[in-house]
Amino acid sequence: MGPPALLPPFYTPPFHSLVRQSPPRHHHHRPACRDPPIRSPAMASAPPLLKDELDIVIPTIRNLDFLEMWRPFFQPYHLIIIQDGDPSKSIRVPEGFDYELYNRNDINRMLGPKASCISFKDSACRCFGYMVSKKKYVYTIDDDCFVAKDPSGKDINALEQHIKNLLSPSTPFFFNTLYDPYRDGADFVRGYPFSLREGVPTVVSHGLWLNIPDYDAPTQLVKPLERNTRYVDAILTIPKGTLFPMCGMNLAFDRELIGPAMYFGLMGDGQPIGRYDDMWAGWCTKVITDHLGLGVKTGLPYIWHSKASNPFVNLKKEYNGIFWQEELIPFFQSVSLPKDATTVQKCYLELAKQVRAKLGKVDSYFNKLADSMVTWIEAWDELNPPKGGVATANGPPKK
């Protein structure tokens, strides 16, 4: 990993062209939508940010009608849809979107035995989309999330805000009391060390949710009517050394700089836990960004989270996690990565080793998870060989 650039380089991995030549069978390429024939002068001068550098990853089990509301913001981008559950079911995608869709059969075919690291019947399956994307950036969103409005009543372009967050630095080493110092109208306050004002590359942008807050089952049960109506006009860096609960509902990241850490674990079908997929990814990601000197931002943008999931079902998924978490947090708080772990992959494999060594005794599930963490990195490296490398077997379908 060279010095991370803040502006997206127009880097195309060699493997990229191979994917374009061999799209999965559900791939729909609609150049007309990506390059609309009629452009207003305003659009010509301000094309969608990172149009060719970002994929939107959506895990789903249903028709994607929710995209209609996102059309003005998402249509210029390429979508990667991960169809969870029954692969024989057909998922309808509204007209005009450029997308590729993978179901369980595709995942099994592309990864072979390594497909075991991708969860089934759990939105954790979305991380397969991170792996097959060939773009520098990924935005992932749940299909029950809609466009929120800011306090002035204007529709929030969540993706645009995420991109702004990712393209401006983070400040993990010292807290700025006026929040993100790189926003218009803000700066570093008196007493902020000048040597730290350059910041570090932002690799994660964690967005929030109006309406249904992201509560655990016990809190859902206790506060069934609570709605989040507070629009907090802030973005801030999660300080170095501080863990946070990363939610996968409205999340963007730099997959080139942190992608291999974004493994959503083993959840759902056949596993003793659910709803900790994004949390797991968040804890792993945070200790790795801290180690590598990269930044994580949280706050804006908001999306509108339309409906609460069933708290009884959630409790069943969560209850092991609620116990285990009490051991996981001290583990992640005290993880130390060696100096020679200079790439995300090396950090992640080291983390897998420590998970096995220290969490295996909490439950044998963590031995299985540690195995999967290794498998995930192997699969990632196969689908994303180093520049100049060659794709090996079990990659995407050959011609």
Next chain:
Amino acid sequence: MGPPALLPPFYTPPFHSLVRQSPPRHHHHRPACRDPPIRSPAMASAPPLLKDELDIVIPTIRNLDFLEMWRPFFQPYHLIIIQDGDPSKSIRVPEGFDYELYNRNDINRMLGPKASCISFKDSACRCFGYMVSKKKYVYTIDDDCFVAKDPSGKDINALEQHIKNLLSPSTPFFFNTLYDPYRDGADFVRGYPFSLREGVPTVVSHGLWLNIPDYDAPTQLVKPLERNTRYVDAILTIPKGTLFPMCGMNLAFDRELIGPAMYFGLMGDGQPIGRYDDMWAGWCTKVITDHLGLGVKTGLPYIWHSKASNPFVNLKKEYNGIFWQEELIPFFQSVSLPKDATTVQKCYLELAKQVRAKLGKVDSYFNKLADSMVTWIEAWDELNPPKGGVATANGPPKK
């Protein structure tokens, strides 16, 4: 220090009565104002929070006309005014406020040789007010700060919000993405460990500023017209292990639990540095709260900061600090306090020792500062003897 209580105990130190019997000569006690004869039913059911448990400390060199705007919020409370500069000058305080006022002569008389630890011709002198207060809580505000309005146009009762912040716990061990989980309409999000949801006692509430942001001289020079217009509706805990730039303009704290750490250092007259008084206090306070398991909040409330100080004058005060700070931050980031430092005083004296050992080589100023830190604690303990203790010489004026 016993187990810190979240609700204010109605504790009166034995020394309290002595001060009441021997007020400094400027003391005006106006019981009529503290217990208004006419109370609406609403007021009767909701008296001002902590009316008898909080002092407002104001450093000033001018007539306190700014209090007129604060009258509805401050009048029920007792004020401690620290008059900086020429002690022969008379400071006018609007009618109806209950206050005591100390000028340099009072400070010298009360502290004797120990008065050397209190800065002169710098708002750092305000910390003398923290020392002479006998209340559990202190709020301090600058005399160029006015009542701000929230986005709905309503006057913000800054003091009430500070008190709410201080009376609800902090969460320094894990970040909550919906900010303060104890506010109405908010809670801990999914993935927040249940064992950490009780929080820890909040001992500092750091409020912010609309209009003129608290910038250093270089930023003021570069952005003379920048105004802070962004109202961020959030309060959050500064995580453990993270330093922040604490501004003394709009600040509340629990003097019983953290007061002795709130020393604003040696600034102004005869010193090679200014405008780092609150920063110094903030760094010392933060490492001590982290060590003792106490919490620091920042965010709401806002005050309206009316006018920018002269950036050329500020640059002269700040330039040493701008250099030195680059050594101070790594120092504070790596400070480790011993396990037997179980009181704020013990922590602070240990910190003074480390300042001398490690910062003395940066500049001889830090040896002088380390001496003053020790003197400050001695003076604090004289004016605030342990429960059941006896006031010694050099205390407040004897009868």
